[in-house]
Amino acid sequence: MTGEELRSTTVHDWKSKHVLVTGGASFIGSHLVDALVGRGARVRVVDNLSSGRRENIADHIASGAVEFREADLLRSDVVDAATAGTDVVFHIAADHGGRGYIDLHQVACSTNLVLDGMVFRSAERAGAEKVVFASSGCVYPEHLQNDPGELLYLTEGLVAPPYAADNLYGWAKLMGELTLRAYCAEGRLAAASVRYFTAYGPRCPESHAVMAMIARAMTGQDPFEIWGTGEQVRNWTHVQDIVEGTIRAAEEIHDGTAVNIGTMERTSVVECAREVLAYMGREARFVFDPSKPTGPYNRVSDLTLCRELLGWEPEIDFKTGLRSTIDWYLEAHDESEVRRTLEFALTERRHA
Template identity: 30%
Template sequence: MRILVTGGAGFIGSHLCERLVGEGHDVLCLDNFFTGNKRNIARLMGNERFELIRHDITQPILLEVDRIYNLACPASPIHYQYNPVKTIKTSVMGAINMLGLAKRVRARILQASTSEIYGDPQVHPQTEEYWGNVNPIGIRSCYDEGKRVAETLMMDYHRQNGVDVRIIRIFNTYGPRMAENDGRVVSNFIVQALRGEDLTVYGEGSQTRSFCYVDDLVDGMIRMMECEDFIGPVNLGNPTETTILEFAQRIIGLTGSSSKIIFNPLPADDPKQRRPDISLAGEKLGWSPKVDVATGLKQTIDYFAGVLGRK
C-alpha cells in the first residue's frame, strides 16, 4: 500500500516508517521538523520505497494514499508548552486537514491520541470508557484538549461522512531515537545518569507511570490500522506500573552512575497515576507488550550513550 505517516521523522514515527517500509509498503514521511530529526530517518533516505515531504499539517496537502497514520504533534511538555497555540493548531487543524484528505481519497486514517486525554485520572487503571479529568485552562491543556478535540473530529467525520477511522491512545513510550532534550522521564534520567548529573525527580517521586517499548507500540499501531470492524479508541501501553522514584533508582543501577537524586516541586496538573487497562487491545487486536523493561532500557541506554559520545 501507499502509506502516509505524519510526524514520520519523530521518535515513534521513524520506527513506524521503518517497519512499514520493511513490510514492502511505499511510505510518505511528512514532517515539519519542529521536533522531528532527519537523523531518525537517515537509514531510509536511499530506499526507493521511502519519500520525505517537508510540510506542516496545519496547511492542507493533496496526496494519493491508502492509509494515513496521523502522529504529527509535539508530545513532550517542554516542546508542546514552548508554543501552545501551535500545539493545539497542529492537533485540531492538522486533524481536519488529514481527515479531509482521507475523505477525498477514501483512505483509512489512524489518529495517534494519548493517555493525556485522561488528565489526572480519578479512575485507575484507565479504561477506554473513562472520560478523563482534564484542566481545560491549564498549561498542559493545549496538548490534552487538542488531542481530545482530534478524537471528537475523528468520530464526527466517521459518523457524518463515513470516513474510515481508527483511534489509539498511546501511554508513555520509550526507546532509541527519543530526543535527549525532550524533558520526558526516560530520556531525562538516562541522559542525566550518563553525564553523571543529579537525577531530577519532581514532587516526592510517588507518582506512577507505565513504560512501553517503542517496538511493541508500533506493532499495536499496525494491528489497529489493519483491524476490521473496530475503530477504537483503544489503549496501547505497558500495564507494568512503577513510581518515578523507583524508576530513577533503576536507571542509576543500570547505568552504573554515581548520580544522586534531587527533588524539585511538582509541575502543575502533573498526573499522579498513569497505567493503561489493555484488556480491550488484547481482545480486539491480540496485542500485549513483549519487550520487558530491562531489555528495553538497555537498548535505550546504549542509544543515548552513542548519541552523547558523538558530541
C-alpha cells in the same frame, strides 16, 4: 460507506498499500516507517523537521523505499498533496514534546486542533480508505489520576462526558478522536485511534522523562534532579510495542474505536531513576522539585480492550527495554554535547 464497506477496509496486505505517515521522521513516526517498509508498504513521509530528524529515515530515502517531503502540514496545499493517492494515513504529526513542553507551550499544542482537522478532511477528499490517529493517554480525566497509591488502570470507557482532558494537548487529541468517530458514523472514512502511554526508546528526545534521566546519569549529575516528588507512576512503553500496536489497530479496527497501547507495568519515576543509575554504574543523591511540570501522579493503561480487539499486547518489559535504550543512548550521544543542550532539551522540541 456502509458498515459492511467500513469492515472491508481492514488491512492485512501492506504490499499493495500506498501509505502516508505524517511526522514520519519523528521518534515514533520513524519507527513506524521502519515497520511499514519492512512489511512492503509504499511509504510517503511528510515532516517539517521541527522535532523529527531526516537521518532517522535516511536509509529508506536513499533506497527509494520512502518518498520524503519536508513541508508544513498546516498549509492546505501541502496536506492535500500529501494525502493524494494514499490508501492509509497514519497521522503521527503533532506539536508535542514531553511533560515540560506540553505544560509550558499551550498555544503551540493548540495548533493540533487545526492540523488534525485538516489531515482528516484531506484524507477523505483524497479517497483514503482509513486514517489511523496517534492519540494519547492525555485524553483521560486528570482528576482520576491524582493518587499514586491507588491501583488504577485506565479503561477506554473512562473517556466520556463530562470530558476532562490533560491540558490543550489532551483536549486536541480528544477532539481528534471524536472527529474521527463522526467520520466513521457518517460512513465517510474508516479509522482507528491509538492512545499511546508514555513511549520511550531509541530516537526519543530528552524532553521525555526516561531519556532525561539517562542524560542526567550520562553527564554525572549529582545531585540528580527529579521533577515532582518522584512518586509519579507511569507505564513506560517501548516504541517497538507502540508501533506494533499501531499497525495492528490499522489492521483490525475500522469504526473509529480508540484503544490503549501501553503496558500494565506500574513504575514510579524514582524507581526508574534508580534503575537507570544502577545499570549505568552511577551513584547520585536525589533532589526533588515539585514546582516543575509532572503531569498526573497515576497514569497506567488497562489492556482488556487491546487484547480483545487486536489479539495482542505489548511484549517488552520495562527493565529490558530501558537497558537497551540506555545502550543506544550511550552509543549515539556525545557527553559534552548532551551537557551543553540538556536544559534546553528538557522543555523544548526543536533542536538546540
